[in-house]
Amino acid sequence: MNIGIIGGGAIGLLCASYLTQHHDVTVFTRRNEQAEEIRAFGIERTVKGDTCQATVHAQAGITGEFDLLIVTVKYHHLQDVLRELSTLPPHRILFLQNGMAHLLDLENWKTGHSLYIGVVEHGAMKMSDHEVNHTGIGVIKWGAFQHEEAADIKNALNETSPHFQMIYTDEWIKVLEEKLLVNVCVNTLTALLHVRNGELIANPSYEHMMKCAFEEAVSILSLSEKERLWPYVVSICEKTAENQSSMLQDILKGRQTERKAILGYLLKKAQAHGVAAPHLTFFDRSLEVLEKKQTKSFE
Template identity: 75%
Template sequence: MRIGIIGGGAIGLLCASYLSTHHDVTVLTRRKEQAEEIRAAGIERTMNGETFRSVVDAQTGLKGTFDLLIVTVKYHQLNDVLHELSTCPRQRILFLQNGMAHLLDLKNWVSPHELFIGVVEHGAMKVSDHAVVHTGIGLIKWGAFHHEGKSDLMDELTDGPDHFEMVYTTEWEKVLEEKLLVNVCINPLTALLHVENGQLLSNASYQHMMTCVFEEAVTILGLTDKERLWAHVVSICHQTAANQSSMLQDIVKGRKTERNAITGYLLKKAQMQGIHAPYLTFFDRSLEVLEKRQTKSFE
């Protein structure tokens, strides 16, 4: 397949690196400098101290058509991408955003495209315009947004490279909710406290705050089976103990976070249901302050 990866961040580079082993991949970036660097040097992916180089194409802007477009930009960048995609010929598009706020945008988006939604369970950290570290192996679970999934696309993506399995599911909304629960328990706290994921479990005070957020989030989402879900959050925290969350990386580098897609989305749902969520409110407002300061004081 000819695949276009929209976004040259950590997830975009990771997807391009792995998918290029089976497909013709082009990374679509905002900056000419990054596109030129990827074309010249390829993408370097490091995992467990071993580095792999992938040869991929790169360009700025959306030019031409693809068998599949994969959108990996963060939520606050999504509206600009949707505007550009609105003028493109009909294509299959897979969205890989954190949180669930983008679902509301896609439901209101009038377009001819076939839309798919996915959840990324991998850990990744971008170290340069053409290099990414694969910090944790997981899955990409994806499904059709508002139509039947195409069997040929399912076959093409299922037959993928090692360490990068893509699994089709009809229960993608449930998968998104459980990923959102993990994100809201880990990302805001690590960003505010400036700690690696594992410290949320090793410090009793941090873990208490995490359980308080967990209780608010499961209530807002209407999730049951809390024992299993909490065990899942703890398991992810253990598996990624040495990782810096993407939200912490954004704060350290003075970038806008995915606050609106995670805490912001949950607070909107809470308001609609008349649910009081003091911990989420505090985390959301604290992150907003840090974003406005564009702080680099942790570096």
């Protein structure tokens, strides 16, 4: 397939480096400098100590026609991307954002494109404009938004590396909710506390804070399998113990976080349904303060 990947962050670089093994891939970046660097050096991916080079096309701005577009930008850049996508002829577009706030944007988007939603369960860290460290091997689970046809895409995306599987599911909303639960428990608190993922379960005080976030999020989302989900969240902390969450990386580098996509979505839902969320409200306001400080003093 001819695949366009929108976004030159960690997930965009990771997707491009693997998908180019079986497909013709173009990365669309916001900055021309990054596109030039990718064209010159390719994408350098490191996983389990091994480094490889992947050759891909790259350019600034979204142009051309593709069998599939994959949007990997963070939520706060999504509106700009949607405006650009609105100028294109109908495409099939897969959105890979954290949180669930983007679902509301897509529901209200008047478009002729065929839309798909995905959940990234990989860990990745962008080391430079053309280098990415694959810190945690997982899968990408994706499904059709509003019942779009996907048979040919499913077959094409099955041709992937064992380290980068893309699995189609009709239960993508459930997958998205469970990823949101992990994000609010792990990303939020690691960013606030400036700790790696494993510290949340190594320190009893941190684990108590995480349990408070968990209880409120489960209540807001009306999730019924609480007994299964808490051990699941703990297992993510164990498996990714040495990782820095993407939200912590954003705070350390003075960037805007995905707070609105994660906490913002949950708090809006809580307010709409009259569910109390004092801990999540406090975490949200605390993160907002950190974002405004744009501090790098904890690196």
